[in-house]
Amino acid sequence: MTTPGALDGFRVLELGTLIAGPYCGRLLGDMGADVIKIEAPNRPDPLRDWGQAEGGNQYFWSVHARNKRCVSIDLRVEAGRALFLELVATADVVVESFRPGTLERWRIGYDVLADLNPRLVLARVSGYGQTGPYAERPGYASVAEGISGLRHLNGFPGQAPPRMALSIGDSLAGLFAYQGVLAALLARERTGCGQVVDTALTEAALAVQESTIPDFHKTGHVRQPSGTRLDGIAPSNLYRSRDQLWVIIAANQDTVFRRLAAAMGRAELADDPRYATHTARGTHQDELDAMIGEWAAGLRAAELTELLNRHGVVTGPVNTVAEVMTDPHFLARGLFVEHVDPSIDEGEEGFDPIPPQGVGVVPRLSATRGGVRWGGASRPGTHTDEVLGELGYADDDLAVLRAAGTIG
The missing domain is CATH 3.30.1540.10 (formyl-coa transferase, domain 3)
Known part of the structure; x- marks a missing residue:
């Protein structure tokens, strides 16, 4: 049973795919926000096919799409954009992780969104940020970790710098975007206006590098990889x-x-x-x-x-995940929680009576902790009718939109 979250009553529209932007949306949902994930009909988030799978359940997806209502709307057509703008009028936050300029090409840039809803916060997550000579380049975490200097610091001297077996650059960007959204919502309480949160994977990876910049700027020191230790920090x-x-x-x-x-x-x-x-x-x-x-x-x-x-x-x-899941401290803290797929009914093919577990909500708030209300829906568009019904669309209206391919 989950407790009310600190962001109960806030609505978030999540656009984009894969990890960084959706991770920001996941963190907002963990704290109680109503996160509506919008995917294009017949072009769902590729993350649905990542990682380990069993019985139709994708476990990577179940964690990153938890607490989200999945809606299929084609933002590339006028009717889809109109539906999206109706949702924008009800929203507090939009999170997008497309290449810069994509929303503007679809005629739903921040100027349009803010004109409709001046209190809206738009979190934009991209490889290099919304400005600068690299802004229009596609960006992945691996390259962001490299160009920012983060990858150079990993591994052992004289060897190829390895990557962690995680998309750490994406997760860092999602965390910084989440932080920026919370700060923008707090600022909105004073100003009454929303704003744009511009988060770059490259800058997120750079921002965690302690004193590497001033060390080089003032002394010329280039920090090197140091294997299993930090040079000069002993033991x-x-x-x-x-x-x-x-x-x-x-x-x-x-x-x-x-x-x-x-x-x-x-x-x-x-x-x-x-x-x-x-x-x-x-x-x-x-x-x-x-x-x-x-x-x-x-x-x-x-x-x-x-x-x-x-x-x-x-x-x-140095634990493996098998040892982590039996560690008495983590168990006593109740860190692992069930992720129930709301799109699979009991008795249906693919139904598993034992839901997968994942990490619960971090950090812990004493009064408004939030929680994992459900895992990611394995079926795209699971909540389309529910969400559009809240806007007043009747079954007949939805049938027309579906027949036209505007919704999935």
Whole structure:
């Protein structure tokens, strides 16, 4: 059972496909907003076919389309645009992730939308942003991570920079777009007017890179990939235990390093000039890693983490998803929740009596937490009649629109 969300009463129209824009829409829906995902008839979001599938259920889709009502409207035809504008008049937010200029070509740019609904917030998510020499280029997360410098920082020195097994650039852009929407809605309370939130995948990937820009600008330092650790931050690495499991030990703060030294039975290390301060430990990082690695290799992972936790040292395992889903802490927090597909009825082919689980709503709000009300509908257009019915369209009207191909 879900609780009311902080965005209950807000309506969001989501356009676009794949991950970045829809992730922003998902986060708004998690907080209670009525998110209406608009897909073109016969051209649904390709994300519906991504990832693992079973019995007609696409699990990637069920997570990113959760809490959304799926409507099929062709925005490329005049009748479809008219339907969309009727929905815009009722909306607080539109999220789109097309290449810049697409809405303008369809004659539904922000000038048109704001004239109809001055309080509307338009979140535009694209590869390079709405302006600049690269604006019209198509953009994917992989390229955004590369051009922003984020990919360069990943991996080991001298090796090809790998990507994480996630579209992290998309997720970062979705998060920044979500943040921008919330800020714009808050500003609207003061001004009474909406605005455009311009989010670029490239800029989202750049914005999380700590001090790389001022470091280079003022000193010429180019941060390099550093494998399993951060250069100059020591000790903070992963070490292999006696039973061949990886354990992360992070004790780069002076007080925590003192506790690590005590746990190792080497309390004198905390007063050794080579290791007593943050800067000194960074200088002698290789020595520390070798010393800690040798010590950790003498203990089983469970023994190692128990000892370190008892001494107040920051530590933890490197879990697979199988271990994550049985972790007692995550289970106690109720982090995994069911994603029920509203478009499949019990007894129907493809019905699974055990719905897939996914991660619940993050962060947790104490009074208006929101929740996963349903998983993504596996059938495009599941809620078309419902949503247009709320605008006053009768069954006969819908039949005419459907016959014309305006709706799906």
